[in-house]
Amino acid sequence: MPGLEGKVLAVTRSKKEAGEFFQLIKKEGGRVVAVQAIEIIPETEAADKFLKLVSEKEHDYCAFMSAQAVRILFGRRRKKAVSALANTWVIAVGPKTRQELQKYGVKAVMPRRYSSIGLVELLAKKDQNGKKIIMPRSGEAGEYAAGALQKLGxxxxxxxxxxxxxxxxxxxWEKFHAMLLEEKIDVVVFTSASNVRSFFEIAEKLGSVRIGAKVISIGPFTSAELAKRGIEHYEARDHTIEGTVQLAKRLLRGRSA
Incomplete structure (x- = not known):
């Protein structure tokens, strides 16, 4: 039985990027409002820099921290990227990232927890002293992963x-903001720390940052960014879009998160 009948959930992604969210919420009988908080700007020379580093240093691991990173790298240098990673143990931070890699014939393992923390936990299971890892990612990425991996040697x-x-x-955005203030949104889902920062920057421009809806975070670093702003929120146990939807169902049914 669908569990979100008559409920309105907002996600901080564009309609194109929120396809999975739309499908899951529609299946549960709910309605989705997608509001794009950030725009992605590819770095023009970064793909070549990546290929050069992999060729010169022969990394033991390559960890992709987002599906977006996969699309940008392989979209620009598909054949070269596939070839460069042939002898490298590839790690995908989560299911969507792994699915994106599979489109290019690249197999990847995943950590138990779909986050930078999970990546570190995965690699900490073995002695990594002297091992080399390369991480293609966003310029807004936090410092946790790199610092923790360096501590592993x-x-x-x-x-x-x-x-x-x-x-x-x-x-x-103006329409969504009005709905938020009128408390016509039941849940707002934040999918990254950068989405949180940009969301509130836009909301401030529109005059108010008040959120009467329940707030769900996809993972620990998103939660930390919300906590900085004193925003009461719930974090999905499974750090995926499906995980946020399951949490929304529990919250809106009055069950424990």
């Missing part, structure tokens, strides 16, 4: 394939 290279900038306050 690893040599870490980060390549910032793209950066995020705050999206414009469009008509869609």
């Amino acid at each position: 690893m040599e870490v290279d980060e390549v910032f394939l793209y950066r995020a900038r705050t999206a414009r306050a469009t008509r869609a």
